[in-house]
Amino acid sequence: MFDRLRKAFSPSSGSAARPVTNKEVARWAASQQLAIVPSATEGHFDLGGDVGGHPWRLECGAPTRDYVRGLELRGRADVGADPDAAVMVLNRSLHEALEGSAYNAITDTLQTTVNTNLPEEMRWLAMYEEMTWPGLPASFRQHFAVIAERIEVAQRWIHAPVVSQLLNFLEGEHSAARAQSPLVLMLVRGKVYLRMEHTERSLPEIEHATQMLLIGAQAAMQNLPPMSVAGPDDLPNLER
Template sequence: MSFTAPGGKGPTMQGKVGGKAWRMEVGRPSRNYIMGEELRARAELGITEDMAAMVISRPLKDALEKKAYSMITDTLQTTADPNLPEEMRWLAMYDEVGWDSLPPEFWKRYAILSDKREHALAWMDGNFAELLMAWPDPAPTAEVPFIVALMRGKCYLRMEYLPPENSTMEHAAKIFTAACEGALNGFPPG
């Protein structure tokens, strides 16, 4: 894993997990629910493309659901906005899933959405779940927008870079690589 801040851009990290390259960077937000800088990561894992799963911070899920409901019930709006973030479409397409082996504190902070419960179970191993709950101090609060998702054979992470500390980026990289490892171990190649 390497950490750089090239020529005036935000810091970046890159590495390999299971022989697959990944990259994480800080930059301008690409979603309107992220204020300030956005921390985002991506890895092309080459796993089967016919599954989807997402971990989303519960406050972000609730806010996006409220926004979607308000858009649908707005009498002046007759069509859906084509610029809706993919996360809002996920809320309509996929069910929230859960299970008892994760502690209640996990479910208070995060929600897991998936096309099939079995896919979420195959992805979410103990290390991944523990890392999601073990942010180092100063830690992002539960209100900090956070998503890690598997879709189309790739893994993505997106969060508000708060607090803007190297420790936040380093821990997000650990979470992201654990998510990638869980996917590589849980799903066949595409």
């Protein structure tokens, strides 16, 4: 089922720059006052800290998704956001590939319900719709898809800082490769999750991943606190 995904996201044959070493990652983490767990395997690491008093973690290791090649950067921030909020942002190329695979997985087995064995990202594509709204920049809609259960929740989380950080990731000399490299940012179960391919094996890529996770976490804490704190009246009325 994932053969097409593997081909779509296979690495280019061009020569790559020297991968960042674990020592370089450790020095950078120390300069940022981040905790890091050393690993004997080059390219693997586990670092973390806190954001607004809530713990977060970013690790790099073997991929846990078939659409990721090489190493995978995956992060989680336990920010205690509204547990009912469900929003996913993924880059456009991954959205198209997963959408096709999700459709094939269901039709090939003549299923009428979503297979719980599918990755969560694919189940969401079967359950929820892509959301868009007038304030979302055209450049963002070109490169990313927002999948959510409720548009008002998506609007509260995907605001200017999150949009800017995701678009900033596509800038620079590796912009074309980054646009095709799998990336998923999710808000679900009160936590923010990040999953992306460590394509460049560079320190700037790790820095971008860290910033995406932290900015997503800050946006969730500020704009989608638990309902017991925010209250239902704090949700925007789109008809006003």
